[in-house]
Amino acid sequence: MRTLRALGAAGAALVLAGTGVATAAPSPPPAPKPQLTDAQIDKAVARLDQTITDLMRRTGVPGLSVAVVHDDEVVHLKGFGVRRTGDPAKVGPDTVFQIASVSKPVSSTVIAGAFTTPDEWDRHVTLPGFAFKDPWVTGHVTTADLFSHRSGLPDHAGDLLEDLGYDQAYIFDHLRLEPLTSFRASYAYTNSGLTAAAEAVARAKGTTWQKLSADTLFKPAGMTHTSTEFSAYVNAPDHAATHVKNPDGTWSPRYVRDPDTQAPAGGVSSTARDMSRWLRLQLADGTLDGKRIIPAATLARTHVPQIVSQPPTSPSGRVGFYGLGWNVSYDDSGRLRLSHSGAFELGTNANVTMLPLEKLGIVVLTNGAPVGLADAVALEFFDVAQHGKATTDWLPLLASVYAKEIDEARSPTDYAHPPASAKPAKDSAAYTGTYDNPYYGKATVTADNKGTLTLALGPKPMLFPLTHYDGDTFSFETTGEMAAGRTGATFADGTVRVESLDANHLGTFTEQ
Template sequence: MKLVNFQMGTLALILVASYPGYATHTTNLNTHDLKRINAFENGLRPSVLNRAQPQNWSLVERMTHYNVPGVSIAVIKDYEVVFAKGYGVKEAGLNNPINTDTVFSVGSLSKVATAATALNLVSKGKLALDTDVNQYLKRWQVPTSKYTQSHKVTLRGILSHTAGLTLWGFPDFNPNEPLPTVINTLNGTGAAKTDAVRSFYEPGSSWRYSGGGTTVVQLMIEDVLNNSFESATNQLLFKPLAMSRSTFENPLPVSFGNIAKAHDRVGKLEAKPRGWHTFPEKAASGLWSSPSDYANLAITLMQSYHTEQGYLEQNIAQQMMTKVGYGNYGLGPELSGVGELRRFRHGGSNQSYKAWVEGHLNLGSGLVIFTNGSNGDKLIREIRRAVADAFDWPFYRPYYQYQASLDKSWLTQFTGTYKIPKDVNSFLERGFVNANDKKPKSRQVKLKENKLYYNDTELFAIGPNRFVFEGDDELNQTYFEFVQNTQGRFDTLIIREGENSMVAFKDKK
């Protein structure tokens, strides 16, 4: 596998001079590579641009703007890591630079690694996708309820967030706090900070993201293998994929070394005195890794999808990359697009660490970004656009603001309450609604200081009756069209996100 660790070129010297603490390395890079890297490092931008005055910033500027001390990235091209680099420092105020081996907490990117491990066990015949998970669980059982009478909780349902289980996510634990066992977490007892994991809708009838479900998968793997989760994943995933800088061990011991420390929204060190939190819900949010390591996983999944001799059986990898039910998730990752736009992705968001992975299934390219600041999610959005622009990927293309003035009387026509007049989910609405939404589902469009808002998010005009969110381009840019009827009134709202759409009608009350 080819790995480009960018070191001490002209560009790096400029960065070091402007921002002490950058990790700099040397490799053989041609002029074209240098231009791409320069374009990325100086081409961060918003998702919606003013054509007359387009904005762009350097990575250094935006790290400072968002109070993010450290960033590390790996770029994939043709199923290889072609560029990897660390920026900034492990701890604010110290000269301890991030490098390509620095590990970060990656939040919910843990779920994709957990899914890969579980699906490897499916390939080996030790687990089945559509069997009641209680047949594998020895120390705890999914409680029987009215929701599980007809349809049982299965591995396919859990990995796609359609199994009907509770608990979206989990809070972090500070050093020296007591830690729950996996059984404590599932029962909501002992040192657990969350309620018990329970069913709250019939499996397959809706979707809702569930870290609680992923914790059930953790217990399944432990019970089936009679092994700890961190040991099982080391043997089944990290060693085969040469991920030597990855572990589910929590608390992460100081001896693991080269650890990016946690920082809050103003850039101050958190989780003192150690400098990093503990994530006892390991399968859902407990992975520590480096971007170069995690890129190995992304590459492996793409290769398994296309070949018969991959880490996963090809049929299993294809199922992993196929949406299930009413959500946008396959068996682990979130999915979107067709043709060259087909891709998987997942974000990670623990308290002070933000992370991102995406893989372009039909292009063999992708990106991994890890940060050690609470505002890292905002920075990641801008990094994604800059890398996509520099490497000429068909993603994150900018929208341009409509330049003509839209006055208050025109915008007022769009305001009101919009309702979806049906009591069941539609597959066309994937990702827009989940099991927690009230029915009938309604959306508010309001005008504040001559700006249009969808619920509480500002809409940016790209046409007289067409709008988008700024920054909302993680999966597909959310796109709003107010439809005019034959009497000249705007009484219908179409919301599109890639191949998915939702139609709502203005409440006439």
């Protein structure tokens, strides 16, 4: 799952927090006080439909559902657009969306509900087959470490294995081959690490993650259309299909994304109505409709910074933090702001943002690949509440952040245009055969009767036709959530190096 580092992973922490000069104080400053009046919030809510209609028109995203909670009341709940292009069925408050990495704060709520004291977040994670390259880290890593992305695993470790079709057990067993950075001193967004922590808690409770989520949160909170299982989403009669943008600007439901392998990190599906109940619970310290659902102290721990996720870019810049499944920031008045974005490149984007001091929160669910829509709606809503108007046009800024993330994943080599002086390839027999890799498993290269090569990867082999580029280098089109355009496959001395799999120097296969 590519949950974009700049927003999906960091949840718009910087743009939400703004900028400000941090000055040392001789004594702790007074606690911040609420600033927003009911009238200000009413104005922001009244303008929300216009904002959404305008931003949907500009992006073309087919459908959106939104909920706003203030002072323990759902003050806005509405659907916009259609569930699927080419089908007139409308999006409503009970339309089920995949929420991608907004699953993380939902999952941290489940964990908080499974614990009785905040100290349980610091318990050692044990799970069969799950280990790190450094045995000391294996023996000391905690649930909090993995839910705050400070374990030392590389960014998105394990996600490429998921894209190739490997199951959860295989991924957990092979994370030990990933290189590590400093334990508890570095931040890198890792879906598989968070997933392992959640699965370990469920196992310790003698149940599955799916049942723990339902019994601890979804059922007690009355979230009747929320699940951690892909089957529940795809079989829901009223669900929003995922869409990607076509070159002509239209949107199509081209792909289906099954995130069950990383369910705690990105596999939740829900509705605006259900998410409004979760927002109410969050803003009421774990209670809902007068009933205690989640212990206040274990939930509060999720809202506390655990690691710096976005260092300041200037002396006057603001720091972004990551808590336990939440992006954590503070505005110029010291008010806590909690947020998270979620994005599947295969067709969904969501945002949740809360100001706990103001008892105010918004959740935005969309059925289009990330172009900034969900985040822009949330940002403009809080802008209008605080300032009476939008302080900037957020959409192009956010769209550029998402686009930059995709561009950075692409190869610097333009494989679509071989060099004019390209060297010829050898006979196809020089490349065919079976290759092995301790991390990615087996790869096979075959040739048809015309000599055209095909690379097969994954446990249920995915086929990638190879196109000659230069000498012993070929290219193929990547697919899946982590797709990054055309990438290279270079043969040398009985090996083949797959460029898109080699970010952590694990992408070389050796002929058997």
